Amino acid sequence: MKILVCISHVPDTTSKINFTESDTKFDTNGVQFVINPYDEFCLTRAMWFKEKQGATVTIVNVGGAETEPTLRKALAIGADDAIRVNVNPTDGLQVAKELAAVVKNGGYDLVLAGKESADYNGQMVPGMLAALTDFNFINGCVGIEVDGTTVSATREIDGGNETISSSLPLVIGGQKGIVEEKDLRIPNMRGIMMARKKPLQVIDPVGGEASTNVQSFEKPAPKGAVKLVAADNVDELISLLHNEAKVI
Amino acid sequence: MSVLVFAESSEGKFKKTALEVVSYGKKVAEQLGTNVVALTINASDSSELYTYGAEKVVAVSNDSLNTFNAKQYAAVVTEVAKAENATVVVVDSSIDGLYLAPIVAVNLEAGCASNVVAAPSNVSPFTVKRKAFSNKAFSNTVIATDLKVIGLAKNSYGIHENAVAGTTEAFEATVVESGVKSEKIERVTGKVTIADADIVVSAGRGLKGPENWGMVEELAEVLGAATACSKPVSDLGWRPHSEHVGQTGKPVAANLYIAIGISGAIQHLAGINASKVKVVINTDPEAPFFKAADYGIVGDAFDVVPKLIEKLKAFKAS
Ligand SMILES: Cc1cc2nc3c(=O)[nH]c(=O)nc-3n(C[C@H](O)[C@H](O)[C@H](O)COP(=O)(O)OP(=O)(O)OC[C@H]3O[C@@H](n4cnc5c(N)ncnc54)[C@H](O)[C@@H]3O)c2cc1C
Numbered sequence: 001m002k003i004l005v006c007i008s009h010v011p012d013t014t015s016k017i018n019f020t021e022s023d024t025k026f027d028t029n030g031v032q033f034v035i036n037p038y039d040e041f042c043l044t045r046a047m048w049f050k051e052k053q054g055a056t057v058t059i060v061n062v063g064g065a066e067t068e069p070t071l072r073k074a075l076a077i078g079a080d081d082a083i084r085v086n087v088n089p090t091d092g093l094q095v096a097k098e099l100a101a102v103v104k105n106g107g108y109d110l111v112l113a114g115k116e117s118a119d120y121n122g123q124m125v126p127g128m129l130a131a132l133t134d135f136n137f138i139n140g141c142v143g144i145e146v147d148g149t150t151v152s153a154t155r156e157i158d159g160g161n162e163t164i165s166s167s168l169p170l171v172i173g174g175q176k177g178i179v180e181e182k183d184l185r186i187p188n189m190r191g192i193m194m195a196r197k198k199p200l201q202v203i204d205p206v207g208g209e210a211s212t213n214v215q216s217f218e219k220p221a222p223k224g225a226v227k228l229v230a231a232d233n234v235d236e237l238i239s240l241l242h243n244e245a246k247v248i
Numbered sequence: 249m250s251v252l253v254f255a256e257s258s259e260g261k262f263k264k265t266a267l268e269v270v271s272y273g274k275k276v277a278e279q280l281g282t283n284v285v286a287l288t289i290n291a292s293d294s295s296e297l298y299t300y301g302a303e304k305v306v307a308v309s310n311d312s313l314n315t316f317n318a319k320q321y322a323a324v325v326t327e328v329a330k331a332e333n334a335t336v337v338v339v340d341s342s343i344d345g346l347y348l349a350p351i352v353a354v355n356l357e358a359g360c361a362s363n364v365v366a367a368p369s370n371v372s373p374f375t376v377k378r379k380a381f382s383n384k385a386f387s388n389t390v391i392a393t394d395l396k397v398i399g400l401a402k403n404s405y406g407i408h409e410n411a412v413a414g415t416t417e418a419f420e421a422t423v424v425e426s427g428v429k430s431e432k433i434e435r436v437t438g439k440v441t442i443a444d445a446d447i448v449v450s451a452g453r454g455l456k457g458p459e460n461w462g463m464v465e466e467l468a469e470v471l472g473a474a475t476a477c478s479k480p481v482s483d484l485g486w487r488p489h490s491e492h493v494g495q496t497g498k499p500v501a502a503n504l505y506i507a508i509g510i511s512g513a514i515q516h517l518a519g520i521n522a523s524k525v526k527v528v529i530n531t532d533p534e535a536p537f538f539k540a541a542d543y544g545i546v547g548d549a550f551d552v553v554p555k556l557i558e559k560l561k562a563f564k565a566s
Contacts, residue, residue: 013495013515017384037496093353093360118495120380120387122362123399124350127318131354136427139318139347152431156490158258158343158443160435162315166428173347176496177489211359215375215388220521226528226538231547234556237527238563240543245525247447247504248471248560 001055001146001168003046004106006099006113006125007074008036009067013118019217026119026217035070038114042174044185046112047078049146056080058106062098064088068200075195076187082198087205090213092120096128097208103133108169109149115140115173126173136170142177251277251284252334253302254325256342260292264407264444265340265400267300271408272400273338274301275367285332287325287419289313298414300407305416306332312423315430316344322351323424329356329395331419336374338398343443349399359391362399382495383521401522402443403501442493445474447504448523450493452478452516454509454530454549458486463553464508470560476500478510494519509549512537529553 011017011031018027035043049055059074061067062085071082085098103111111133116123130137136151138144142161143154151166156175172178187195229237241248253273255266273284286302288294290313294305306328313320325348329337337358339349346362353360363379365386373390379401380387391398442448449468455461461475468475475491482492493500495518505523509530510516517540520526528541529552538544545552 011381013382013518017381019385091359092350092362096350096354118382121382123346124353124360124362127322127347127350128354128360130319131322131351137318137347137351138428140343156343157316157433157435159437159439159441160433162430162434163432164428165431170427176492181483181496211353211393212361212389212391215390217380218386218388219384220386223540224542226541226544228538228544228546231545231552232555234545234552234559237543237545237556238559241504241525241527242563245504245542247525248563 001049001053001110002106002108003049003055003057004103004108004111005039005043005046005057005059005079006111007039007043007059007061007071008114008117009033009061009063009070010036010118017219023216023218024214033070035074036114036117038116038118038175040184041176041178042112042114042172043074043077043079044179044183045144045174047185048179050078053146058083058108060085060099060102062087062089062095071200072195073187075198075200076191077185078191080198082200084200084202085205086202089210091210092122092124093128094208094210096125096132098205099125099129100132101206101208103129110146110168111135111171112174113171115175126171130171133171136166138164138166138170139173141172141174144172144178249280249282250332250334251280251282251336251338252329252332253284253286253338254340254345254348255286255288255291255297256340256345257288257291260290262291262296263340263342265342265345265402267407268402268405269338269340269400270297270300270302271410272367272405274410276336276338279368279371280335285334287328289321289324294416295414299409299411301410301412303412303414305414306419307416308419308421310421310423315433317426317428317430318344318347318351319426320424322348322355324421325352326355327421328419335394336396336398338400341399341402346399349397353397356395356397357393358395358397359393360397360399361389361391363401364398365401365404367405379522382518384518401501403503403522403524440472440474442474442476442491442498442500445502447471447473448476448500448502449473449506449508450476450478450510451481451508452510453480461487463557467506467553467557467560470557470564478516507537507541508553510537511535512540
């Protein structure tokens with residue numbers, strides 16, 4: 001089985017979010033970048049397939065050279081090789097178009113992508129990729145088994161789970177559950193050494209165009225201070241929630 | 249020209265998000281000087297949508313669409329969008345809706361913006377405000393294509409009545425081959441889900457152990473709320489994973505979020521920032537949650553929560 005895992009390079013969750021150039025650019029100053037947490041679940045699942053059933057695992061990112069440390073980290077976790085599509089994308093559609101070209105050229109059976117990226121939280125790329133490649137698609141995936149070309153997967157639905165069968169080729173929008181957090185892999189020394197020698201191919205974009213552009217960013221208005229209520233006066237809390245906030 | 253909204257239903261009944269997308273679609277239609285058309289799939293009666301501004305409802309009934317399937321549903325939305333000459337398509341952000349917008353956008357070769365939180369600030373160029381960076385910022389995004397697809401964030405625009413005289417037309421939609429097959433659906437019944445709840449009562453490690461969740465459930469029951477928890481609580485197995493909210497868990501965009509014994513770590517807040525009113529109950533006055541909350545009680549949950557339950561029962565009865 002040939003697996004492709006899409007890796008997004010995102011600011012660490014604790015990062016301070018600031019903007020520059022009159023609020024038109026994300027300020028990367030002092031920001032630590034990591035593998036997108038949802039992609040990490042997918043990567044770990046891919047490693048499991050590789051080790052237990054035999055598979056090759058390629059990782060791919062659409063982005064500039066600054067994303068290479070993140071790709072090296074994913075290689076250190078155990079992916080076999082990496083592809084970087086050399087363009088700084090401006091929207092999800094552009095990313096999906098570039099990924100679709102990689103998928104079509106590479107003959108992959110299974111494409112794993114996190115359900116969203118932790119920066120723009122678009123939740124657009126996996127679905128667009130499935131539509132552009134005409135692969136089968138399972139969204140919100142919390143479990144997947146592959147037997148030959150037959151797939152059994154579980155996805156989250158409102159208030160429960162749905163079991164789904166599919167055939168390959170398939171695009172998965174994955175999330176926690178596809179593996180558990182305690183099973184996530186951390187690169188070890190040997191992995192880091194080996195990752196340096198693994199192939200990281202830089203390819204030119206096919207020129208997929210974005211269809212949206214960010215005009216500006218803004219931060220939420222500063223919040224007023226919390227209104228504290230004495231612990232022995234829950235009546236006041238109820239009254240505030242009823243009369244002032246009007247939520248009960 | 250028209251604005252098409254997909255009004256999602258479950259077992260024939262419209263979800264709250266469906267009424268919200270119709271309300272939103274009506275607003276966009278007004279801005280563009282056109283009408284809003286609502287698409288329903290297997291809903292029994294669509295007249296409720298007239299109340300929120302849908303002058304025309306396109307009703308699809310087809311047993312093959314009984315369970316949600318992203319590609320099949322997207323194909324139906326696409327077909328109706330073409331038939332109705334829609335320039336803007338609006339889809340909600342339910343657990344399923346989220347996946348429709350991008351596929352519809354590819355089908356229609358339209359630009360797509362998800363997580364939209366407000367009516368367009370401008371229709372030429374078409375500019376919408378979206379959540380980004382786990383609710384820590386917004387981006388004002390221009391959709392540059394002629395056709396536009398919008399994924400509306402939950403609870404962001406609200407439900408607005410705008411009664412019109414509407415009509416419903418049946419539509420024979422083509423069901424495309426999807427490649428995936430639903431084998432089994434398991435739902436926890438009789439409980440409000442986090443996704444649908446207006447009120448969420450959530451508790452963290454401050455509750456010390458799973459045996460103490462009785463009062464959390466009771467408080468939720470009094471309020472008609474869903475229960476939730478912080479990540480360590482689900483990691484420890486005190487509560488099911490489906491209740492874990494936050495950056496790596498579920499997002500909550502409720503009207504009221506009550507956090508009991510939760511410190512308010514940034515990853516937790518990332519998942520609940522979109523909630524309107526936040527209440528925190530915590531023994532530690534320095535807990536970061538107090539900075540994010542609207543109302544707070546510095547106190548012991550084991551003392552405050554039972555009192556709150558008792559007083560709320562009296563309040564509800566009065
Ligand atoms: C990559 C990453 C992703 C993460 N994703 C998430 C996520 O999605 N969701 C999430 O929740 N966390 C997430 N976390 C974990 C997060 O950083 C915190 O560790 C977690 O939210 C803390 O949970 P807690 O507040 O329940 O527990 P604690 O940090 O232990 O806090 C317990 C709180 O209870 C209070 N307390 C104690 N006793 C009482 C009492 N009797 N009455 C009232 N209050 C009391 C304490 O003062 C304290 O504030 C993530 C972390 C990482 C690194």
